[in-house]
Amino acid sequence: MKGLQGDRGDKGVKGRRGPPGKPGAVGHRSTTQRQQSGPKPGPRSEPTRTKRPRTERQDDGRRHVSKRWSGDEADGLLNWPQGTKDDPATTCYELGLMHSHLKDGYFYIDPNQGCPCDAVKVYCNFTAGGSTCIDPVYSQIQISWRPKDKSNLSVHWFSQQRAGKKLEYSGVDVVQLRFMQFHSLTSFQHMTIRCTSSQARLLGTVNSIKGSIHLLGDSGNEIGSRLTTVVSGDGEIVVVVKAQGNVEQHQQDKELLPVRDFGVDTRSLSALESEFTVDIGPICFL
Known part of the structure; x- marks a missing residue:
């Protein structure tokens, strides 16, 4: 025969937490849940950038x-x-x-x-x-030759003295130089040939000087006399090269500057006159 239920005992000590259960199956969110889940995130904000001028x-x-x-x-x-x-x-x-x-x-x-x-x-x-x-790396060069050397070349180039290395300009690479040529309408460069009075007499008139002095352009082509102006006097010859590319038929003239090599026709000079000092001016774009 079952007796009466006794009084409830005291609460026991809390046991340790059991291990986690196995993960359940992946559920499916309904369209309604997706719409009510909150506002959609907006586009990620990008840092403000300053446009470069052009x-x-x-x-x-x-x-x-x-x-x-x-x-x-x-x-x-x-x-x-x-x-x-x-x-x-x-x-x-x-x-x-x-x-x-x-x-x-x-x-x-x-x-x-x-x-x-x-x-x-x-x-x-x-x-x-x-x-x-832009300044040249070397603002002054010496160009010299040996008159008795047997050579089939009448023009002696400065690069021949430097194992083929041509004139360089400070801090500018070929890409930046091309963009300078593109942005400009005119480019110009001065060179001063320091010579003795006897050398100046041997070189003769302005026209003969133009024929004796040779300039190699940046494009690899020689710069024609139509782009040069020569002034002679007081032991120096000033050569100015100016290229204007704002006319259609002269667009390629801008690619001639800066000057990359300097040459002299040795047939114009005697065996005793075998050296020049040349001041190379900066190449300027406008």
Whole structure:
């Protein structure tokens, strides 16, 4: 016979937590659940980037500088490059338009408008309209030859003295140089030949000097006399090369500068006159 139920005893000590159970089967979210799960995340915000400026050329040869906006264009805030290593301009011409108060001096430009890490240090001649000038690695060279050497070549080139190495220019690679040529309408370069009075007499008139002096351009072609101006006097001969590519038939002239090699026709000089000193000026683009 079953007796009466006794009183409830005291609560026992809590036992240890058991091991986790096995994972259940993957469920399926309904369309309703997906719509009610909350707002969809918006597009990931990108850091604000400042657009690089760009100097553009028009078909009529004129140039204008495109605006560079900082942040949203709706803000209407202009941010012009400063010509520094971290914030280079495209050309000195462009830099002068943005900052008319700047004095002539060294600034940084980035003609290909890419990463500022390959910006080039140039001399900006704002007095001359904003020309971009690059110094040669060697501003003065000696060109000499041995008159008694037997050679089938009448022109002696400076590169022959340097195992084929030609004139180089500070801090600029071939890519940046091509963009400088593209952005410019005119390029020019000065060279001064320092000679004795007897050498000047042997070279003769301006026309004969043009025939005796040979200049190799950046494109690998020799620079024609139509692009050179020669002034002779006081123991020196000044040679100026100027190329203008704003005319259709002269577009390729811009590829001639800078000068890469200097040569002299040794037949014009006597056996005693076998050396020249040449001052190489900067290559300038405008």
